[in-house]
Amino acid sequence: xxxxxxxxxxxxxxxxxxxxxxxxxxxxKPVAAGKEARLxxxxxxxAVAVIAILIGYPTISSIxxxxxxRMVGSPGRFIGIENYTRLATDSGFLSAAANLVLIVGxxxxxxxxxxxxxxxxxxxxxxxxxxxxxxxxxxxAMPGFVAFMGLRLMFESPYGAINVALETFTSPVPFxxxxxxxxxxxxLATVWRGFPFWAISILAxxxxxxxxxxxxxxxxxxxxxxxxxxxxxxxxRSTVAVVAVISAIxxxxxxxxxxxxxQGGPSTTTMTFPVLSFLSLQSRQLGQxxxxxxxxxxxxxxxxxxxxxxKKEI
Amino acid sequence: MRHxxxxxxxxxxxxxxxxxxxxxxxxxxDDAVAADGLGAPSAEVAQAAKDFQGTFSYWxxxxxxxxxxxxxxxxxxxxxxxLGIKTDIVKVNQNEVVQxxxxxxxxxxxxxxxxxxxxxxxxxxxxNQLTPVPETYAAVGGAHxxxxxxxxxATNAKSFGxxxxxxxxxxxxxxLFSRADLLKEKGFTxxxxxxxELLAQSKATQDxxxxxxxxxxxxxxxxxxxxxxxxxxxxxxxxxxxxQKCTIDSPETANFLGWIKGAFDAGQFxxxxxxxDGAGDNNSFTSGESxxxxxxxxxxxxxxxxDPDLAESSAxxxxxxxxxxxxxxxxxxxxxxxxxxxxAGKILAQDLFETxxxxxxxxxxxxxATYGPVLKSQLDYPVFTDSPVHAGLxxxxxxxxxxxxxxxxxxxxxxxxxxxxxxxxxxxxLVDKVAIDKAMAxxxxxxxxxxxxxxx
Numbered sequence: 001x002x003x004x005x006x007x008x009x010x011x012x013x014x015x016x017x018x019x020x021x022x023x024x025x026x027x028x029k030p031v032a033a034g035k036e037a038r039l040x041x042x043x044x045x046x047a048v049a050v051i052a053i054l055i056g057y058p059t060i061s062s063i064x065x066x067x068x069x070r071m072v073g074s075p076g077r078f079i080g081i082e083n084y085t086r087l088a089t090d091s092g093f094l095s096a097a098a099n100l101v102l103i104v105g106x107x108x109x110x111x112x113x114x115x116x117x118x119x120x121x122x123x124x125x126x127x128x129x130x131x132x133x134x135x136x137x138x139x140x141a142m143p144g145f146v147a148f149m150g151l152r153l154m155f156e157s158p159y160g161a162i163n164v165a166l167e168t169f170t171s172p173v174p175f176x177x178x179x180x181x182x183x184x185x186x187x188l189a190t191v192w193r194g195f196p197f198w199a200i201s202i203l204a205x206x207x208x209x210x211x212x213x214x215x216x217x218x219x220x221x222x223x224x225x226x227x228x229x230x231x232x233x234x235x236x237r238s239t240v241a242v243v244a245v246i247s248a249i250x251x252x253x254x255x256x257x258x259x260x261x262x263q264g265g266p267s268t269t270t271m272t273f274p275v276l277s278f279l280s281l282q283s284r285q286l287g288q289x290x291x292x293x294x295x296x297x298x299x300x301x302x303x304x305x306x307x308x309x310x311k312k313e314i
Numbered sequence: 315m316r317h318x319x320x321x322x323x324x325x326x327x328x329x330x331x332x333x334x335x336x337x338x339x340x341x342x343x344d345d346a347v348a349a350d351g352l353g354a355p356s357a358e359v360a361q362a363a364k365d366f367q368g369t370f371s372y373w374x375x376x377x378x379x380x381x382x383x384x385x386x387x388x389x390x391x392x393x394x395x396x397l398g399i400k401t402d403i404v405k406v407n408q409n410e411v412v413q414x415x416x417x418x419x420x421x422x423x424x425x426x427x428x429x430x431x432x433x434x435x436x437x438x439x440x441x442n443q444l445t446p447v448p449e450t451y452a453a454v455g456g457a458h459x460x461x462x463x464x465x466x467x468a469t470n471a472k473s474f475g476x477x478x479x480x481x482x483x484x485x486x487x488x489x490l491f492s493r494a495d496l497l498k499e500k501g502f503t504x505x506x507x508x509x510x511e512l513l514a515q516s517k518a519t520q521d522x523x524x525x526x527x528x529x530x531x532x533x534x535x536x537x538x539x540x541x542x543x544x545x546x547x548x549x550x551x552x553x554x555x556x557x558q559k560c561t562i563d564s565p566e567t568a569n570f571l572g573w574i575k576g577a578f579d580a581g582q583f584x585x586x587x588x589x590x591d592g593a594g595d596n597n598s599f600t601s602g603e604s605x606x607x608x609x610x611x612x613x614x615x616x617x618x619x620x621d622p623d624l625a626e627s628s629a630x631x632x633x634x635x636x637x638x639x640x641x642x643x644x645x646x647x648x649x650x651x652x653x654x655x656x657x658a659g660k661i662l663a664q665d666l667f668e669t670x671x672x673x674x675x676x677x678x679x680x681x682x683a684t685y686g687p688v689l690k691s692q693l694d695y696p697v698f699t700d701s702p703v704h705a706g707l708x709x710x711x712x713x714x715x716x717x718x719x720x721x722x723x724x725x726x727x728x729x730x731x732x733x734x735x736x737x738x739x740x741x742x743x744l745v746d747k748v749a750i751d752k753a754m755a756x757x758x759x760x761x762x763x764x765x766x767x768x769x770x
């Protein structure tokens with residue numbers, strides 16, 4: 001209906017020049033259009049130049065470095081794909097690849113569930129609703145350094161706050177030093193910091209759903225669950241998809257959550273590509289560090305393609 | 315109305331005079347020390363000050379407590395004011411100095427002068443990123459009774475090709491901290507002299523999960539590199555004498571890994587030691603979680619202030635020896651001038667280094683900071699007899715081993731350490747439970763990659 005209205009408006013606009021010939025602009029000549037196009041191109045050059053300098057140059061440099069044995073302060077030599085072939089036997093790389101799936105996948109799932117539940121609750125009338133909305137945003141709003149250092153201290157064993165709280169029920173839980181618990185702790189910390197973004201985005205989507213849809217469904221005898229599945233979910237699906245892709249990119253590129261909590265350890269249990277890259281920089285191996293950063297690019301490209309497609313659909 | 319104004323005026327005067335008194339009381343001592351010995355500059359330095367363009371930037375490596383950093387910054391500022399040049403002092407966390415310097419090298423934005431650890435000086439010197447400073451090194455040594463032998467040997471290492479690239483001002487050394495009060499209850503009255511003795515004391519005294527024996531970091535932080543010294547004391551070597559071929563994969567390294575695995579599996583380490591950050595071991599000792607830690611002395615400074623009873627009931631001794639002897643490397647800290655600094659800046663920087671070596675200033679600086687002595691005149695500073703930790707550092711200055719010993723100190727060794735290669739190998743065995751042979755083979759491969767890059 002809306003589309004038809006827009007089409008009608010466009011059609012009406014197209015007829016207008018004929019009706020008011022005296023004041024209407026003349027049809028554009030191809031030369032003028034060409035000039036305008038050139039002007040347009042000229043105007044976007046600064047933006048393109050800035051993007052090329054700030055994004056294009058570092059990206060191309062990184063790709064080039066990854067094919068060299070370059071160290072800090074020295075140009076290095078071209079060594080082909082040697083930095084990449086080494087990855088096959090690199091325990092850190094294998095762990096980072098597994099964690100890309102595990103940490104990103106599980107975090108997204110938990111953020112989706114928690115974000116949706118919180119958004120649905122915050123969408124209902126309740127006393128102090130604005131205050132609750134503000135409180136929910138806090139983990140996302142505070143600096144990452146503060147958030148993850150605080151969480152690290154809470155997860156410490158045996159004297160972290162969580163272990164102290166649990167001491168009457170169990171012996172100290174090695175949250176950060178046991179490989180399995182370390183993964184769990186990192187995922188929980190990542191979810192805690194990231195779910196408010198989901199909650200607030202889904203809340204915004206929920207507020208755009210016409211109330212009439214729910215009223216009609218209720219009159220037809222639909223239960224609350226049926227309303228959620230058949231009205232809410234379809235209406236927020238596009239938003240969730242976009243948020244999921246953005247969140248996946250942020251989580252896959254996340255550094256502070258891992259570095260501040262476990263430095264990728266114990267051993268390489270919670271290793272990720274950004275941390276691997278940083279550790280290589282620690283020993284000044286720019287070529288190897290670049291290879292760790294570049295190898296994740298296809299995955300990022302996939303996420304970005306998904307995001308672009310979703311945006312078009314919206 | 316008049317009275318009210320009078321009272322207000324008196325109040326303002328009183329407040330101002332109080333403020334002035336407070337400022338002068340707090341600042342007088344430090345200001346006097348900061349400005350000590352600053353006189354008229356030589357003609358060459360005065361000319362350099364005139365020629366110098368911009369701001370003289372200096373990176374100082376943060377130490378504990380903050381008062382030491384402030385004193386150093388005040389001294390540099392006083393020196394700059396005396397010459398009429400503007401100074402900018404940047405305090406750099408010593409755990410991050412490699413990354414920060416690497417970024418500055420790539421961005422061509424190194425400061426006019428800076429303090430660096432031995433490892434970083436070594437890698438920068440090899441890459442021609444530092445200016446040789448032999449005259450200043452000789453002048454500072456000559457004015458202060460000469461350099462200590464261990465420091466002189468480190469500064470004139472073969473890998474520097476006969477050049478001197480930095481002026482040492484102190485060294486970091488490792489001291490074994492032990493809970494003498496708890497150990498005494500179990501009949502141990504002297505600190506352990508070997509790693510096996512330490513393990514025996516640890517097993518007999520610890521009471522997990524409230525108290526563990528060995529509070530040594532096994533994670534990817536600078537403190538984790540203690541495991542390299544431990545490995546070397548078991549006879550393991552990072553590379554051959556030429557400093558080119560890695561030799562980690564050896565029976566001696568396997569022996570070390572077997573020993574540490576035995577201790578870890580027997581529950582001697584706090585479980586979180588494998589993921590500690592830079593302060594993990596310090597916190598473990600001060601919270602009473604660990605019986606032993608190895609520290610440069612900052613923990614003692616902290617305990618003196620916050621927990622004097624714990625400071626009193628702890629013992630401080632040299633690092634234990636392994637089957638192949640004691641490996642207790644001195645880790646000198648240097649003042650260096652990047653080669654990118656202007657000619658006038660180079661002259662000024664070297665004048666600053668001489669100014670910072672002043673004994674009145676350094677005695678006050680070392681009173682709090684936890685550096686060991688590098689110059690013979692520093693041996694007489696009261697702190698090296700008054701403080702048990704500083705006394706330990708003094709002993710290490712005389713008996714400690716050279717940087718990297720028994721390995722060869724070079725840029726490749728530094729990068730091996732910067733990559734936390736030994737603690738990562740240890741973690742593979744302790745956490746991932748991979749076979750010792752496999753962990754050694756992996757470490758050997760990553761080590762050889764670093765050494766080959768430097769060779770090629």
